[in-house]
Amino acid sequence: MTPTKLKPDWAGDDLLSRLVNRAIQTPALYALMKRQARQVMIKTAEKNGVPWRQTCATLDTPELRQQLTALTNPAVVYPDYYQVPFHAYSEGNLCWQAALEAAPATYAMALRVWPHEDLSWQTAQDRLRQSFLTVLDQYGPTRVDDILDVGCSVGISTLSLHRHYGQKQAQQPSQPHPVQTVGLDLSPYMLAVAQTQDAGGEIAQWVHAPAESTGFSEASFDLVTMQFVVHELPRTATQAIFAETMRVLRPGGALAIVDNNPQSAVIQALPPVLFTLMKSTEPWSDDYYTFDVEAALVSTGFEPPVLVPSDPRHRTLIARKAT
Numbered sequence: 496m497t498p499t500k501l502k503p504d505w506a507g508d509d510l511l512s513r514l515v516n517r518a519i520q521t522p523a524l525y526a527l528m529k530r531q532a533r534q535v536m537i538k539t540a541e542k543n544g545v546p547w548r549q550t551c552a553t554l555d556t557p558e559l560r561q562q563l564t565a566l567t568n569p570a571v572v573y574p575d576y577y578q579v580p581f582h583a584y585s586e587g588n589l590c591w592q593a594a595l596e597a598a599p600a601t602y603a604m605a606l607r608v609w610p611h612e613d614l615s616w617q618t619a620q621d622r623l624r625q626s627f628l629t630v631l632d633q634y635g636p637t638r639v640d641d642i643l644d645v646g647c648s649v650g651i652s653t654l655s656l657h658r659h660y661g662q663k664q665a666q667q668p669s670q671p672h673p674v675q676t677v678g679l680d681l682s683p684y685m686l687a688v689a690q691t692q693d694a695g696g697e698i699a700q701w702v703h704a705p706a707e708s709t710g711f712s713e714a715s716f717d718l719v720t721m722q723f724v725v726h727e728l729p730r731t732a733t734q735a736i737f738a739e740t741m742r743v744l745r746p747g748g749a750l751a752i753v754d755n756n757p758q759s760a761v762i763q764a765l766p767p768v769l770f771t772l773m774k775s776t777e778p779w780s781d782d783y784y785t786f787d788v789e790a791a792l793v794s795t796g797f798e799p800p801v802l803v804p805s806d807p808r809h810r811t812l813i814a815r816k817a818t
């Protein structure tokens with residue numbers, strides 16, 4: 496029997512991966528790939544029913560832009576890895592275009608998980624979130640009152656998490672306070688969109704801070720999540736975030752991660768055009784696909800994590816802090 500490959504051939508130090516990297520490092524080719532990546536992304540999304548340009552136009556109001564100053568923490572120092580071109584935006588996540596397009600990009604991402612089913616983007620998004628929450632219900636902490644969503648982007652992950660635990664808590668007899676959820680991100684542009692989307696003020700706080708140094712007191716949370724964040728980070732940043740998460744979690748609490756599954760057959764078989772576009776817009780891909788996340792969690796002091804392939808492309812990891 497052929498053993499399962501631990502990672503795709505297009506990531507790491509394999510020949511195919513090195514060839515793609517060489518192309519990405521050639522400026523003229525890279526510029527072309529970036530433009531290409533953007534066009535393909537928007538065209539495919541709209542063809543599949545995601546209202547890409549309409550969502551951006553509706554979101555982009557003077558009120559949104561006015562929120563930037565109030566949400567920006569002037570003490571934040573952006574790490575170098577965060578100040579590189581990302582997702583075909585030359586200013587990475589630190590610009591309005593990235594923030595305005597984050598929601599439609601997230602809707603399109605969920606549709607790509609089930610390409611052979613005729614799903615609406617809303618159904619695909621619900622299914623994506625539910626597949627993570629189902630694993631959390633099975634292996635996560637039984638009591639969750641305080642939640643931190645790290646790398647919350649425009650708040651889609653934060654709101655689904657908050658509502659899920661709000662409903663669960665309503666069925667429990669004694670509760671210290673209603674579920675409180677914090678969304679934290681390094682991009683104040685993303686946070687401005689998140690706050691606008693949270694029209695009912697369900698989320699306790701939208702916090703501008705690096706996840707490596709959140710500013711929260713020790714043992715503040717029962718659950719910390721990183722939803723589709725780790726593949727966008729160099730491993731050194733992920734390790735620092737794991738250490739910070741350990742500090743802010745209560746004993747018995749857990750860190751839950753959902754992200755691309757390096758062992759997914761779909762990801763390993765991505766067509767060349769797709770993995771090249773992906774590598775050209777997500778600079779830490781190679782580092783992610785060759786990083787042993789489970790070992791890093793254990794060496795931070797977490798109990799050995801549970802790992803579940805939660806959908807055809809993604810895996811969920813749940814790591815507990817010992818009681």
Ligand SMILES: C[S@@+](CC[C@H](N)C(=O)[O-])C[C@H]1O[C@@H](n2cnc3c(N)ncnc32)[C@H](O)[C@@H]1O
Nearest residue numbers: 588646647648651652680681682705706722723
């Ligand atoms: C792909 S998005 C996350 C999507 C979101 N969690 C969801 O599931 O819809 C990754 C986010 O991580 C944020 N991020 C990256 N590095 C970070 C760091 N060191 N601290 C806080 N946020 C960070 C980015 O700004 C970006 O908004």
